Each structure stands twice: as structure tokens, then as C-alpha cells.
Amino acid sequence: MEINKHYFDTVIIGSGLAGCRAAIECINTGSVAVLSKLYPTRSHSTAAQGGIGAALGNEEPDSPEWHTYDTVKGSDFLGDQDAIEIMCYDAIPTIIELEHMGVPFSRTPEGKIAQRRFGGHTRDFGAAPVRRACYSADRTGHAVLFALYEQCQLRGVRFFQEFQVLDIVVENNSVQGIIAVNIKDGSLHVFESKAVIIASGGYGKIFKVTSNAYASTGECLSMLFRQGLPLEDMEFFQFHPTGLYGLGILITEGARGEGGILINGKGERFMERYAPTIKDLAPRDMVSRAILTEIREGRGINGKDYVYLDLRHVDKKILEERLPEITTFSKIYMGIDPSEAPIPVVPTAHYAMGGIPTDIDGRVLKDVDGSVIYGLFAAGECACVSVHGANRLGCNSLLDTVVFGRRAGKTATQMLKDMQKGRVKKDRIDKTFEEIENLRNAKGKESIASIRKDLQTTMMDKCSVFRIEKELKELLVELEDLKTRFKEISLTDRSKTFNTELLEAIELSHMITLSEVVAQSALVRTESRGAHCREDYPNRDDENWLKHTFAFKSDRGITFKYKPVKITRFKPEERKY
Numbered sequence: 253m254e255i256n257k258h259y260f261d262t263v264i265i266g267s268g269l270a271g272c273r274a275a276i277e278c279i280n281t282g283s284v285a286v287l288s289k290l291y292p293t294r295s296h297s298t299a300a301q302g303g304i305g306a307a308l309g310n311e312e313p314d315s316p317e318w319h320t321y322d323t324v325k326g327s328d329f330l331g332d333q334d335a336i337e338i339m340c341y342d343a344i345p346t347i348i349e350l351e352h353m354g355v356p357f358s359r360t361p362e363g364k365i366a367q368r369r370f371g372g373h374t375r376d377f378g379a380a381p382v383r384r385a386c387y388s389a390d391r392t393g394h395a396v397l398f399a400l401y402e403q404c405q406l407r408g409v410r411f412f413q414e415f416q417v418l419d420i421v422v423e424n425n426s427v428q429g430i431i432a433v434n435i436k437d438g439s440l441h442v443f444e445s446k447a448v449i450i451a452s453g454g455y456g457k458i459f460k461v462t463s464n465a466y467a468s469t470g471e472c473l474s475m476l477f478r479q480g481l482p483l484e485d486m487e488f489f490q491f492h493p494t495g496l497y498g499l500g501i502l503i504t505e506g507a508r509g510e511g512g513i514l515i516n517g518k519g520e521r522f523m524e525r526y527a528p529t530i531k532d533l534a535p536r537d538m539v540s541r542a543i544l545t546e547i548r549e550g551r552g553i554n555g556k557d558y559v560y561l562d563l564r565h566v567d568k569k570i571l572e573e574r575l576p577e578i579t580t581f582s583k584i585y586m587g588i589d590p591s592e593a594p595i596p597v598v599p600t601a602h603y604a605m606g607g608i609p610t611d612i613d614g615r616v617l618k619d620v621d622g623s624v625i626y627g628l629f630a631a632g633e634c635a636c637v638s639v640h641g642a643n644r645l646g647c648n649s650l651l652d653t654v655v656f657g658r659r660a661g662k663t664a665t666q667m668l669k670d671m672q673k674g675r676v677k678k679d680r681i682d683k684t685f686e687e688i689e690n691l692r693n694a695k696g697k698e699s700i701a702s703i704r705k706d707l708q709t710t711m712m713d714k715c716s717v718f719r720i721e722k723e724l725k726e727l728l729v730e731l732e733d734l735k736t737r738f739k740e741i742s743l744t745d746r747s748k749t750f751n752t753e754l755l756e757a758i759e760l761s762h763m764i765t766l767s768e769v770v771a772q773s774a775l776v777r778t779e780s781r782g783a784h785c786r787e788d789y790p791n792r793d794d795e796n797w798l799k800h801t802f803a804f805k806s807d808r809g810i811t812f813k814y815k816p817v818k819i820t821r822f823k824p825e826e827r828k829y
């Protein structure tokens with residue numbers, strides 16, 4: 253076996269917004285490698301449509317304080333308020349910095365950065381919706397990612413594209429480096445480094461219907477979990493209210509921000525009943541539940557399992573200029589012109605609030621007491637700081653990636669001079685090699701596609717918007733069965749060149765692990781909060797559950813510890829909109 257060895261001061265996994273923003277920081281003090289299993293600008297960040305939140309107040313009065321309050325309330329009071337405050341106050345310089353780096357934001361007639369409404373963003377502590385989302389038509393993620401990628405190129409960041417990370421090596425409480433495969437030729441590469449920043453994005457692909465890209469499979473989270481490190485708040489997975497019916501492709505909340513409304517089979521604007529003040533612009537957890545409640549109670553369109561997003565009354569010019577992408581999506585995928593007919597929509601798995609626990613500087617936590625793994629950082633959707641708590645507000649993820657990508661990069665940079673060069677031992681490399689060779693030569697009777705389909709279906713059926721003990725327990729039994737079936741897989745492609753089947757097998761194995769963590773965490777939390785809705789425990793229970801879940805792998809399966817929520821200014825209150 254030939255091993256290719258590399259050394260970089262900092263290695264970053266992922267070239268989405270979080271990874272690229274971190275890289276821009278790290279290149280100031282040392283060499284930086286960014287690995288991505290995709291071509292860098294194909295990261296899921298590029299699919300972000302609606303916008304990035306910041307209280308610039310360009311279109312109407314706004315303040316970072318209101319942004320902080322909205323984010324805390326949106327999180328159903330589970331977000332850590334010290335981190336939320338940092339994000340909301342940092343948002344303003346962050347947008348200005350992005351503009352200076354070349355992001356082509358949409359403009360107001362007088363030339364300022366334009367802003368629009370988004371779910372859960374209000375003025376005066378919940379009084380009425382406010383225009384806080386900065387956007388670049390409905391291709392915001394694309395605009396920001398291309399600008400950051402260009403900045404990385406300018407500064408000499410090295411990209412290893414189509415390199416899939418197989419192992420993140422943590423030993424003696426320090427990160428040592430990573431092991432990756434070059435997808436092009438199957439060769440194994442070891443990257444030793446002082447710091448590793450994980451910016452590997454979300455894992456919506458564990459669900460059948462999702463807005464997430466094919467690559468959003470979450471293996472890096474699982475790699476840490478399997479080594480005994482915790483994952484935080486994994487029971488909280490956001491379903492976005494408006495996925496295209498039958499496909500899950502996202503129709504941005506910006507469509508409702510620009511005036512779109514949801515209607516049921518009786519032609520009613522039903523959100524008026526669920527959130528009388530801000531109606532269709534209520535947070536996503538509430539709108540998703542409302543849609544599914546309408547459908548359950550027989551008020552879907554023609555009694556079917558979807559509702560309509562109606563944009564017919566929105567000025568055609570606005571659709572053309574501010575929502576061109578979703579207009580095209582509707583035409584291509586549904587054959588519907590949104591200016592002429594309403595779009596059939598249903599909730600779609602969208603965003604992981606939980607992830608790798610970090611402190612406010614991106615350092616990965618190894619326990620609930622705040623102790624860290626030396627040299628290991630995480631930022632973006634894979635991380636849990638936690639700014640989103642039990643439910644993320646729209647436009648706060650792009651913001652999170654850039655604010656905490658920069659902070660993680662900055663902290664890594666400051667620590668670099670005191671950090672030791674990592675060393676990846678031979679036995680660890682041998683183990684990885686053996687694992688992938690075993691998979692490549694697997695000759696069982698199960699196909700990857702059938703196991704994955706069953707996994708995604710059962711997660712969707714039993715662990716999505718509504719959850720209940722009986723089904724979660726059934727789900728855990730089924731996951732055991734899927735693990736057994738996985739041992740019997742067979743690959744049809746045994747080559748080394750672009751063996752995507754092999755890579756999918758690796759991803760699937762990690763997806764099963766993550767699904768178990770999600771399901772167990774959901775079973776244990778006996779309350780309803782944010783995106784976690786337990787039908788058998790319908791109320792929020794602050795007395796027992798105002799705390800973060802830390803899931804650990806142990807000999808007895810998964811064990812849990814808890815960490816108190818950081819509350820600074822805003823005491824938990826009833827969440828009315």
C-alpha cells in the first residue's frame with residue numbers, strides 16, 4: 253500500500269462557507285489545506301437561496317438586540333445566549349466585510365444592500381415582521397461562496413478537491429491529522445497538521461424527503477462519535493415548511509418574505525389561526541407543524557397530503573428580480589408558473605441544529621464541563637455552538653457559518669505557535685486501509701441502495717416532524733436490523749477510479765450511526781421544544797429539559813449527559829407569534 257503524506261499547519265474539512273471563511277483567517281499565519289469531497293463551489297452552501305441575516309436597518313429600523321431576542325425565542329430558549337449575542341452583533345460587520353470581499357448583494361433604489369422579511373425576524377421584540385435578510389436575488393449562498401472561494405484562491409489556500417475524508421485522528425486529547433482518499437484514483441492520503449477545522453455541513457440525507465444535497469451525509473460527525481466524543485442536541489432537526497411536493501426541493505422562505513401565503517384545501521390562509529401576529533412568517537417548526545396538522549385533519553388540497561404556496565398576487569417583477577431561481581424550479585420540476593398557479597408544498601428535512609459541540613471560539617468540546625480537544629475545531633452546520641437551540645431562524649445559518657468560521661479560524665491561528673505537529677500512526681492508517689478494502693471486496697447479498705432507501709423511509713416515517721415513544725422504539729429496532737444488513741452488503745464496482753459506490757457505502761454506514769443518535773436523543777427527551785415535537789409529551793418542560801443533550805458512545809450503547817443552557821438576558825417565556 254502506497255501512502256501519500258502531506259503536512260499543513262491547518263487542515264480544513266469542507267469548502268462551504270464555514271470552511272472557506274475559516275481558511276481566509278488561517279492563511280495569515282501558516283499553510284492551509286482545504287479538503288472537499290466535491291468540487292469546492294458545489295458545496296451545499298451554494299444552494300442557499302433566501303438570504304443572510306443582519307440588523308443593518310437599511311429598509312426599516314432594526315437592531316442587533318431585536319435580532320438576538322428573535323433568535324433566542326426562535327430557538328425555543330435552548331440557544332446559548334452568549335453565542336447568540338456574538339452572532340447577532342457580529343452580523344453587521346460581517347455583511348460589510350462580505351460586501352468588501354465582492355459579494356454582489358441585491359440593492360435598494362438608493363444603492364444600499366436590500367433586505368427582506370423572513371420567518372421569525374421581528375421588530376420591537378415580536379411586534380411585527382422586519383426586513384433583516386440581506387440577499388442576492390434567491391442565489392445568496394452561491395454569491396457568497398464564490399466570493400469567499402475567490403478570496404481563498406487569491407491568498408494561496410491549497411484545495412484538495414474530490415478528496416473524501418475517512419478518519420479524523422484524535423489521540424492523547426489532541427488532533428493529529430486526517431486520513432483521506434483521492435476519489436479520482438483511490439489513493440490514500442495522510443494529512444498531518446497542528447490544527448483541524450471540521451466544516452463538513454449537515455446530514456439531511458438521513459431522511460427520505462430533504463432539501464439537502466446528495467453529499468449532506470454527515471460522516472465527519474459520526475467519525476468523532478465513534479471515537480467516544482459527544483454529539484450535542486441531535487434530536488433537533490428542522491423541517492422547512494415549503495419543499496416542492498414529492499421532491500423536497502426547497503422553495504425559499506423568501507417567497508413568503510416577499511408576500512407569498514400558504515393556503516389549505518378550503519382556500520383558507522390557515523397560518524392566521526396558528527400565528528395571528530406574524531402569520532406565514534412564523535418560525536419554521538411552527539409552520540411545518542401547522543401544514544401537517546391541516547393535512548392530518550383533512551384540509552390538504554383536495555384532501556391530499558400537501559398545501560399550496562400562493563404567489564399569484566406577488567408582482568411579476570418581484571418574482572423575476574428577487575425570486576428567479578424558485579420561479580424556474582417550479583416551472584422545471586412541477587410545470588407550474590408561480591405567477592399563474594399556486595405551488596404544491598410540504599415540509600422537507602432541511603437543517604441540523606445539533607452537531608459537534610464547540611465553545612464560542614469553535615473549539616471542539618469533549619465533555620459537558622467545557623474541556624476541549626487540543627487543536628480540533630468545528631464550524632458551520634456540522635457544529636453546535638449553540639446559536640440555533642431547538643429551532644433555527646431562516647438566514648441565521650449562513651450568518652453562523654461566516655461568523656463562527658472566522659472565529660474558529662482566528663482561534664486556531666492564535667494557538668498555532670504553541671501547538672505540536674500532529675502524527676498519524678501507522679496502525680491507524682492500516683486500519684483505515686483495511687476497512688475500505690474490506691468494503692471494496694464485500695460480497696454479501698444486500699445492496700447499498702436498498703438499505704439506504706429503507707433507512708431514509710423509516711427515519712421519515714418515525715422521526716420527522718411528529719414523534720412518539722412507540723414509533724421511536726420501533727425505529728431503534730429497525731436501525732439494529734439495518735446495521736445487521738449492512739454487514740451483508742455487496743459492491744458491484746471494485747475499481748479504484750471514481751468508485752462512488754464505495755464512498756456511498758462508507759457514508760451509509762455513518763448515516764446509520766447518526767440516525768441512531770438522532771432517534772435515541774429524541775426518545776430520551778420527553779418534552780416538545782422547537783423542532784422536536786413529542787406527541788406523547790406535547791408541552792415544553794423547562795423544569796426538567798432546559799438543557800443540552802450530549803450523546804456519547806459507550807459499551808452500553810448510547811449514554812447521555814446534559815449541559816445547562818446559557819441564559820444571559822432573555823428568560824424563557826411562552827412562545828407566541
Ligand SMILES: Cc1cc2nc3c(=O)[nH]c(=O)nc-3n(C[C@H](O)[C@H](O)[C@H](O)COP(=O)(O)OP(=O)(O)OC[C@H]3O[C@@H](n4cnc5c(N)ncnc54)[C@H](O)[C@@H]3O)c2cc1C
Nearest residue numbers: 266267268269270289297302303417453632633647649650
Ligand atoms: C436548499 C437550501 C437552502 C438554504 N438556504 C439558506 C438561506 O437562504 N439562508 C441561510 O442562512 N441558510 C440556508 N440554508 C442552510 C445553509 O445553506 C447551510 O446550513 C450552510 O450553507 C452550511 O454551510 P457549511 O459551510 O457548514 O457546509 P456545506 O456548505 O454543506 O459544505 C460542506 C463541505 O464539507 C465537505 N465534506 C463533507 N464531508 C466530507 C468528507 N467526508 N470528506 C471531504 N469533504 C467533506 C463537502 O464536500 C463540502 O465542501 C439552506 C440550505 C439548503 C439545503
